[in-house]
Amino acid sequence: MAERDPGPIQIGTPSRCPAAAKDPERVAIRTWGLTHDFPGVRALDELDLSVPRGSIFGFLGRNGAGKTTTLRVLLGLVTPTAGEARVLGYDPREQSVEIRRRCGVLLERSGLLDRLTAVENLDLYGRIFRLPRAVRRARIEELLGRIGLWERRDEPVSAWSRGMRQRLAIARALIHRPSLIFLDEPTAGLDPVSAAEVREDLLRLAVRERVTVFLTTHNLAEAERLCDRVAVVRRGRALSTGAPDEIGTRYTRRQVRLRGEGFTENALSLIGERPEVHSVEPEHGGALVSLSDEARVSSLVTFLVRVGVGLEEVTPVGSSLEDGVLSLFKDEEPPTRMAVG
Amino acid sequence: MTAVRDLWIVLCKEWLELRSSDSGWVTVSTLVAFLAIAGVFVPWQLGLVWIDGPWVALIWAWMPMFLVTTVTADSVAGERERHTLETLLATRLSESSILWGKWLAGVTWIWCAMALCLPIGLVTVNLTVEGGPYLPTMGQAAGVLAASFAGAGLGAAVGVLVSMRATSVRHAQQILAIGVLLIALVPIGLLRMLPRGWTVGLFEALAYGSPARLAWTLAALLTLLGLPVLVLAQTRFRRGKIPLK
Numbered sequence: 001m002a003e004r005d006p007g008p009i010q011i012g013t014p015s016r017c018p019a020a021a022k023d024p025e026r027v028a029i030r031t032w033g034l035t036h037d038f039p040g041v042r043a044l045d046e047l048d049l050s051v052p053r054g055s056i057f058g059f060l061g062r063n064g065a066g067k068t069t070t071l072r073v074l075l076g077l078v079t080p081t082a083g084e085a086r087v088l089g090y091d092p093r094e095q096s097v098e099i100r101r102r103c104g105v106l107l108e109r110s111g112l113l114d115r116l117t118a119v120e121n122l123d124l125y126g127r128i129f130r131l132p133r134a135v136r137r138a139r140i141e142e143l144l145g146r147i148g149l150w151e152r153r154d155e156p157v158s159a160w161s162r163g164m165r166q167r168l169a170i171a172r173a174l175i176h177r178p179s180l181i182f183l184d185e186p187t188a189g190l191d192p193v194s195a196a197e198v199r200e201d202l203l204r205l206a207v208r209e210r211v212t213v214f215l216t217t218h219n220l221a222e223a224e225r226l227c228d229r230v231a232v233v234r235r236g237r238a239l240s241t242g243a244p245d246e247i248g249t250r251y252t253r254r255q256v257r258l259r260g261e262g263f264t265e266n267a268l269s270l271i272g273e274r275p276e277v278h279s280v281e282p283e284h285g286g287a288l289v290s291l292s293d294e295a296r297v298s299s300l301v302t303f304l305v306r307v308g309v310g311l312e313e314v315t316p317v318g319s320s321l322e323d324g325v326l327s328l329f330k331d332e333e334p335p336t337r338m339a340v341g
Numbered sequence: 342m343t344a345v346r347d348l349w350i351v352l353c354k355e356w357l358e359l360r361s362s363d364s365g366w367v368t369v370s371t372l373v374a375f376l377a378i379a380g381v382f383v384p385w386q387l388g389l390v391w392i393d394g395p396w397v398a399l400i401w402a403w404m405p406m407f408l409v410t411t412v413t414a415d416s417v418a419g420e421r422e423r424h425t426l427e428t429l430l431a432t433r434l435s436e437s438s439i440l441w442g443k444w445l446a447g448v449t450w451i452w453c454a455m456a457l458c459l460p461i462g463l464v465t466v467n468l469t470v471e472g473g474p475y476l477p478t479m480g481q482a483a484g485v486l487a488a489s490f491a492g493a494g495l496g497a498a499v500g501v502l503v504s505m506r507a508t509s510v511r512h513a514q515q516i517l518a519i520g521v522l523l524i525a526l527v528p529i530g531l532l533r534m535l536p537r538g539w540t541v542g543l544f545e546a547l548a549y550g551s552p553a554r555l556a557w558t559l560a561a562l563l564t565l566l567g568l569p570v571l572v573l574a575q576t577r578f579r580r581g582k583i584p585l586k
Contacts, residue, residue: 075431077580096580101433111428113354115361124357127350128432156361182431 027086028053028180028212029074034083036069036236043069045236046083051229053179056206056213058227058244060220060325066236067216068108071182074214075100088179101129104173104181104211108188110165114158118149118168121157122175129176136175143171146208147201163194167201174205180212187222195219199226224321232325239328248319252327253278256297258304259286259313267309276300288317347434351442352449359412359450372454379404380461388470391462392477396547398556401485402492402563405451407521409493413447413500414513417583422509427585440501440578444571447497448490455489477552484556491563498570505577506584 029051036044043066051057061067072078074087076096085091090098105111112121119140126136144150147167157165166186173181186202187195203226206213217223223230224244231241240247263286271287272280276295281288291297297314304311359368383400384391391397420426429439459482467473477485500517507513532540546555577583 077427077430077585079581097433097435100431103431105428105431107424107427107431109424111425113358113425114423115358120357120361124350124354125432127353128347128434 026053027051028055029057029085029087029214031070031074031085032083034070034073034085035081036066036073036078037081043236044073044080044083047233047236047238049231049238049241051212051214053212054210055228056203056215056226058223058230059214059216059233060218060223060230061216061233062218062329065233067233068184069236070233071105071107071184071214071216075103075105075182102179104176104178106166106169106173106181106183106186108184110162110169112157112165112169112172115156117154117156118144119153121168122172125172126175131176139175139177143174143205144168146205147171161194163190163197166190166194166198170198170202170205174209174211177209178211180214181206183213183215185217186215187217187219195222202226220320220322220325230321232328234329240324244321245318247324247328248321250324252319252323253290253292254295255288255290255317255319256300257283257286257288257313257315257317258309258311259315261285261310261312262308263287267304267307270307271300271304274300274303286313344435344438347438348442348445351434351439352446355416355443355446356450359446375408375454376457376461379455380458381465384462384465385469388466389475391466392475393552395550395552395555398485398488398552398559399547401455401556402488402559403524405455405489405493406496406524406563408454409447409451409496410500410517410521411514412450413443413497414504414507414517415510416443416447416501417504417578418507418510418513419504421585426583430580430583430585436578436580437575440575444494444497444501444574447500448493451493451497452486452490455493456486459486480553481556484553484560487560488556488563491560491567495563495567495570498567498574502570502574502577505574 027050029049031047031049034044034047034049035042045066047066047070049070059067059070069078073080074085074092076092076099079093087099088102090096090102092099113124116124122140122143123136126139131139140153141150144153147170149164149168149171152160152164157168160168170181170183170186173183183202187198190198199222202213205211213226215223215227227244229242230244230247232239232247240250242250263282268280268282268287271277271289276292276297276299278290278292278295280290289300291300297316301311301314387394387397417426420429463476467475499520500513503516503520504510504513507516532543535543
């Protein structure tokens with residue numbers, strides 16, 4: 001008897017849900033006020049998220065921020081205390097099987113069966129996801145070929161390096177051509193070369209397979225390199241969501257680098273007193289100036305010329321995701337309790 | 342049909358893992374040693390009693406009950422230790438398929454070993470006792486195999502249940518070892534509490550009763566004990582309820 005697919009949920013969508021979130025064609029994941037309490041600890045605190053289809057979405061936060069708990073809730077492995085979520089249009093509370101059928105996962109550890117070979121690992125998950133034998137074989141060859149592990153297909157994975165195992169686990173997550181994959185810190189604990197290989201494979205496979213990727217990480221450089229959009233989460237609550245460069249500029253002050261002659265102590269002191277300047281740092285042959293909100297660089301330049309600074313170069317300094325996230329976390333109070341991540 | 346296919350997949354996974362275990366050759370030598378003891382040594386020592394002694398059904402039931410715990414202690418706690426449990430739970434497989442697959446893997450593994458002892462034991466008895474051929478009745482042979490299956494089933498159900506909550510495989514093994522000891526000691530204590538007439542009746546049944554009837558009674562009793570344990574394990578084996586770390 002064939003399994004019946006109840007289809008994406010049509011009723012009971014929360015009233016806070018915007019039109020786009022009702023459309024699983026455009027939004028892969030949507031949460032509204034998602035909350036989860038462990039005994040004595042609030043791991044998720046009214047989390048609101050929207051992950052567009054086809055994107056690589058970075059879920060950023062420190063250890064214990066609630067990243068893994070979010071992932072478990074979305075996969076239906078943990079029932080949330082409150083709030084709503086839709087994954088590919090399905091409710092994790094009621095339709096978690098449908099979600100798991102359409103998703104691939106790489107959790108904190110690779111989850112590979114050490115005693116089995118690479119082919120046996122992939123074949124097992126191919127069987128679990130009901131791929132016919134011929135399709136499984138072709139898919140295993142295709143995936144192992146793409147990540148450069150085909151030659152080692154018959155080795156037990158217990159002897160492999162962590163990087164190779166992670167790459168194989170990503171291939172396993174993709175074996176059944178899922179619409180969405182969840183990756184929980186895929187490069188954590190890897191050396192830089194292995195981490196770069198994993199990232200490269202991930203990017204190549206995600207683009208080729210046109211899969212939505214939900215990636216939890218605390219590696220900001222990695223998120224900046226891989227992700228189309230990110231959410232910064234702290235103590236189970238999303239602080240900010242947007243493209244990585246947006247987060248960088250949204251939460252940091254605009255900066256300009258000034259080069260020239262005459263940046264004496266007196267000149268720097270005068271610059272620091274200007275209303276358009278938030279702070280100034282002397283640099284070799286110039287200064288790095290953080291501007292106040294709404295400040296105009298032209299008025300600062302006019303002032304510098306007037307006080308006799310021989311200005312040669314004024315360069316805007318871009319803000320990285322790391323700058324933005326650090327700025328977001330700067331005013332964080334020391335946590336009085338630790339959420340389970 | 343879907344549930345049966347999923348159960349089969351989990352069963353194959355468990356067998357594959359058992360077969361490919363690091364100590365694969367140890368598993369094979371253990372099996373050979375087991376067959377040498379249970380299939381050759383014991384029948385050789387007991388002679389005809391091994392075939393027509395009613396109490397021998399107790400060995401057929403108790404041995405798999407004890408042996409299966411060595412496999413099922415690893416079933417959930419081992420996956421948790423190896424960090425493979427959560428990945429398995431994150432697939433489309435139902436909790437029932439995973440649980441029953443694990444249970445059945447333990448039961449079939451041990452029961453097949455026990456079933457092998459039957460022909461080996463019969464050959465041993467017929468070679469060592471003159472005047473044969475000696476063969477059990479069909480009812481008797483089926484009865485001891487049923488008692489073996491029921492014993493393995495009960496042991497596996499308890500094993501999976503303990504493994505589900507244990508913090509490690511070692512922890513599960515410790516709890517199960519105490520359990521096996523209790524299974525051996527508690528009946529002795531209970532026998533002393535029974536009225537003398539009952540005890541005598543029980544011993545007479547074990548010594549002179551119908552071997553087939555005793556084996557089937559034992560199988561039924563163990564099944565009755567095993568079913569509630571399995572149901573309990575099934576209610577406990579739920580995503581969100583099982584500790585993942």
